[in-house]
Amino acid sequence: xxxxxxxxxxxxxxxxxxxxxxxxxxxxxxxxxxxxxxxxxxxxxxxxxxxxxxxxxxxxxxxxxxxxxxxxxxxxxxxxxxxxxxxxxxxxxxxxxxxxxxxxxxxxxxxxxxxxxxxxxxxxxxxxxxxxxxxxxxxxxxxxxxxxxxxxxxxxxxxxxxx
Amino acid sequence: xxxxxxxxxxxxxxxxxxxxxxxxxxxxxxxxxxxxxxxxxxxxxxxxxxxxxxxxxxxxxxxxxxxxxxxxxxxxxxxxxxxxxxxxxxxxxxxxxxxxxxxxxxxxxxxxxxxxxxxxxxxxxxxxxxxxxxxxxxxxxxxxxxxxxxxxxxxxxxxxxxxxxxxxxxxxxxxxxxxxxxxxxxxxxxxxxxxxxxxxxxxxxxxxxxxxxxxxxxxxxxxxxxxxxxxxxxxxxxxxxxxxxxxxxxxxxxxxxxxxxxxxxxxxxxxxxxxxxxxxxxxx
Numbered sequence: 001x002x003x004x005x006x007x008x009x010x011x012x013x014x015x016x017x018x019x020x021x022x023x024x025x026x027x028x029x030x031x032x033x034x035x036x037x038x039x040x041x042x043x044x045x046x047x048x049x050x051x052x053x054x055x056x057x058x059x060x061x062x063x064x065x066x067x068x069x070x071x072x073x074x075x076x077x078x079x080x081x082x083x084x085x086x087x088x089x090x091x092x093x094x095x096x097x098x099x100x101x102x103x104x105x106x107x108x109x110x111x112x113x114x115x116x117x118x119x120x121x122x123x124x125x126x127x128x129x130x131x132x133x134x135x136x137x138x139x140x141x142x143x144x145x146x147x148x149x150x151x152x153x154x155x156x157x158x159x160x161x162x163x
Numbered sequence: 164x165x166x167x168x169x170x171x172x173x174x175x176x177x178x179x180x181x182x183x184x185x186x187x188x189x190x191x192x193x194x195x196x197x198x199x200x201x202x203x204x205x206x207x208x209x210x211x212x213x214x215x216x217x218x219x220x221x222x223x224x225x226x227x228x229x230x231x232x233x234x235x236x237x238x239x240x241x242x243x244x245x246x247x248x249x250x251x252x253x254x255x256x257x258x259x260x261x262x263x264x265x266x267x268x269x270x271x272x273x274x275x276x277x278x279x280x281x282x283x284x285x286x287x288x289x290x291x292x293x294x295x296x297x298x299x300x301x302x303x304x305x306x307x308x309x310x311x312x313x314x315x316x317x318x319x320x321x322x323x324x325x326x327x328x329x330x331x332x333x334x335x336x337x338x339x340x341x342x343x344x345x346x347x348x349x350x351x352x353x354x355x356x357x358x359x360x361x362x363x364x365x366x367x368x369x370x371x372x373x374x375x376x377x378x379x380x381x382x383x384x385x386x387x388x389x390x391x392x393x394x395x396x397x398x399x400x401x402x403x404x405x406x407x408x409x410x411x412x413x414x415x416x417x418x419x420x421x422x423x424x425x426x427x428x429x430x431x432x433x434x435x436x437x438x439x440x441x442x443x444x445x446x447x
Contacts, residue, residue, distance in 0.1 A: 004336060006320040038348065041321075041340035057340050058323065073347030077320025 002045070002056040005161045006077055010070070010103060012085035012092040014064035014070050019144035020084060024154045029064050036062045039074055046158045054158050065091075067102045080111045080157050085115045087127045087141070096136055113122040115153050119143040135141040191202055268390035308392040311368070312383040313442045314339050315407065315434055318374065321347075325434030342381055346372065373400045380404060382442070392447040403441040407434065 009017040018036055019035060022028055025044045040060040047053050061074055081103055085093035093116070103112060116127065119162075120143040140153040164172075175182070198204045219427045230405040240247050312328040314335065321343025326335040349360045359379075371393065373380045384392070410429045 004322045006322060006340075039344045041337055041344060043334060043336050043340070055336060057336055059344070061341070070350050071348065073351035074344065076347070077317060077322070079320065 002053050002055055004057055005079040006057050006059060007082065007157055008059045008061060008075065008078050009079045009084060010061055010067065010081050011063060012065050012086070015063060015084045015086040015092050016144045017063065017084050018060050018119060020115070020142065020150055021060050023144045023150045024059070028139070029099065035061055038062060046155060046159060047119045048157055048162050050162060052162060054162055056154065056158055067099050070106070072106065075106050078107045078110055080161050081107055082115055082153065082157060084102055084115045084117050086118050088121050090130070093117050093136055094134065113139045113153060113157055115140045117142050117144060119148060131154045200417055262382060265390060272391060274387055308384050308386040308388045308447050310382055310396070310442050310445060310447060311385050313438050314342070314381045315438065316343060316381060318377055318379050324378065325431050325438055327438035342370070346379070371396050373397065374402060382445070395447040399441055399445055403437060406437055
């Protein structure tokens with residue numbers, strides 16, 4: 001029996017949440033930036049190594065610099081969260097621990113993955129050093145533009161939700 | 164050997180059985196002390212007794228405490244009428260208001276029907292002076308409400324538990340997600356004490372939403388959706404949800420009401436069969 005799980009993508013404005021979903025769902029990318037208003041929902045069914053399939057209902061919430069202002073109604077019943085930050089804009093990850101604490105407070109006991117996006121725009125070594133300096137742990141470093149590590153990040157979430 | 168020692172030897176000879184018995188009692192006391200000081204061991208001994216007592220107490224509540232509680236409540240209500248009215252007014256007031264509004268609509272529709280000869284005359288006049296034929300006008304008036312789609316959706320997550328559709332549409336899981344987002348947004352933004360979004364209208368379609376505690380049912384209706392139809396749709400929803408709850412209860416309570424009696428979980432296809440059964444050929 002196919003299970004369905006609600007996965008939220010959260011993060012600041014313009015970090016590439018919509019682009020990551022578009023890359024994962026339809027394997028495409030657009031440079032034109034269209035701000036997400038409210039919420040946009042897409043779906044992808046993934047086949048897992050366990051042999052089961054999982055329907056990921058992806059809730060792409062509009063970006064915000066103040067995560068505590070996100071409407072609780074959107075967060076209810078969430079099974080997993082992918083927190084996205086932009087590796088080119090320190091403002092999107094400088095307060096990452098505080099942001100993650102807010103998320104954990106709002107959606108208790110669900111898997112949370114931290115994803116640094118836009119890796120195609122930077123030198124990986126510089127990013128690594130910057131993250132180490134700021135003591136930031138990122139689960140995946142992705143590029144929605146090139147597709148690097150995008151599937152891996154979503155599949156990791158799906159695997160965690162399949163347990 | 165002094166006198167004391169001789170006495171001890173004599174005691175050993177005369178009271179051997181008693182001494183064994185005393186030793187056994189001592190051992191037993193030590194064991195009991197260990198049990199008393201070991202939380203897990205004590206729990207193993209005491210819990211079944213407490214559980215049995217609690218179960219007996221729970222069963223006896225209606226007989227023993229029921230009359231007392233009822234009498235107390237009656238007394239409290241008698242002496243605090245204003246407070247009771249204050250507490251119940253928002254809930255009852257809303258229900259009564261809603262009921263009266265609905266009944267007024269039904270009454271108004273019935274009056275309209277009684278004056279249908281006036282409508283018929285109007286139709287004739289419109290067909291004479293307008294471009295439309297009388298048959299076409301009649302047809303448009305008779306465009307009855309029809310159920311197009313039904314969804315059973317988890318209230319918080321928006322996950323679709325089952326859907327029934329007469330026509331092919333976009334992915335039902337996406338619809339249920341977006342419906343939930345819209346519903347959540349409206350209920351959150353206009354937070355008016357536990358009210359729920361009940362109807363979404365777009366052109367010739369209406370989405371009737373009935374919320375329950377853990378799920379909600381959304382019914383997409385085309386055509387002329389009158390209050391009479393609304394009542395019928397509500398009845399259908401309640402009947403279906405009652406069945407759905409029974410199917411789930413069977414899993415834990417073995418009520419013999421639904422699919423779950425063989426211990427298998429209720430699947431999406433079970434739910435969709437029921438949705439089709441209840442809503443498929445329903446006239447509203």
